[in-house]
Amino acid sequence: MSGNKALSRFHQPISVPGRRLLHHVRLNFVKNKVVGGGGRSVNQEIPLIPFIDFLLCIVLFLLASFSATGEIPLDKNVKLPSAQNAVDMLEAPIVAVSGTQILVDGIPAGSTRAIIDAGKLQKIDELDAILKNKRELWKQLKPGVDFPGNVILQVDKRVPALVVKSVFQTAAFAGYPAVSFMVGKLASDE
């Protein structure tokens, strides 16, 4: 020790390395941050719990809307027309009219070919029978309640008006006077 003190009186070209890390950095605030001597650490925790909550909310919303939209069955062969002045859908039996066949809630209920060949408005017997059965079933399930008589026609845009009028008239005679046509929603001009 005494030898070291004696040597320190003179300029030493080689010295013992000490704790001099980052002493050359002139930016004090950077130095403080880097060595962890500042007020706040640069390390940050990502708040994962709120993120998971958010994801769970999205999943629940998508699951809910998934089931809701699945309730409107759309025949792939039917290309619907669009309209601006349309109203919201309601729950009612759906009569799909594609190029060749007529379906009630997916059950075959006649052919359009016979109507086109006849060339005149006519009652469709199978459709009439199925709709009347549905009406009777509804009345048995809800006795004492007035039958609303709603039916929704899902008609391809290329189907001739003769077929549409025949289906419309058959539905009306089967006890469904409140007929609606399913359409796509066009943006309003206003």
Next chain:
Amino acid sequence: MAGIDVGGGHGKRSANHEIPLIPFIDFLLCLVMFLLVTAVWSHMARIEADARVPGPPKDTEQDKIDKDKELHVEMRGDRKFQLVWKEGSTVVNTIDVPRKPVEVGSDVTFPDLAKKIDEEWKSQGAHRSAADKKFDRAVLHVDNSADFGSVIAVLDAIYAPTREFGPTAEKVPAFQVTFASD
């Protein structure tokens, strides 16, 4: 990150555990993607056509209905529409509207017809007050060979005029529409 800390930790193995949140987040993101891809974003709506209008079941109601003015929309031929106001079987007024279809994507609309029907209802419609529970009636006469897309375009034009209805002054279509049986 989330973990279970039961304290202690002086034994051979620590009882504290970290819950692996990253795989859980990955799973949730996959679920979100799947649901977004498979969801059917349906924008279906409906346009009404009331079969009760031309043929009500009781004769007394028939008499009452026949006294009201009706707008008959004739959709025959390719050149024009004809708007005919009738009171019972008496023709009150006839207006010709040139048929000018406007294509909107793969659909057609008839904005000129909608504008003319709106003007006609404003000048001749009988039920325009919000307190009036009855509606003006329109009867659509369609050529049997017309395609359904055009029929809907004409129905859409008939539903263009709106009126206020009820105590809340809700905006509803001014006409109730039905098909003629011819």
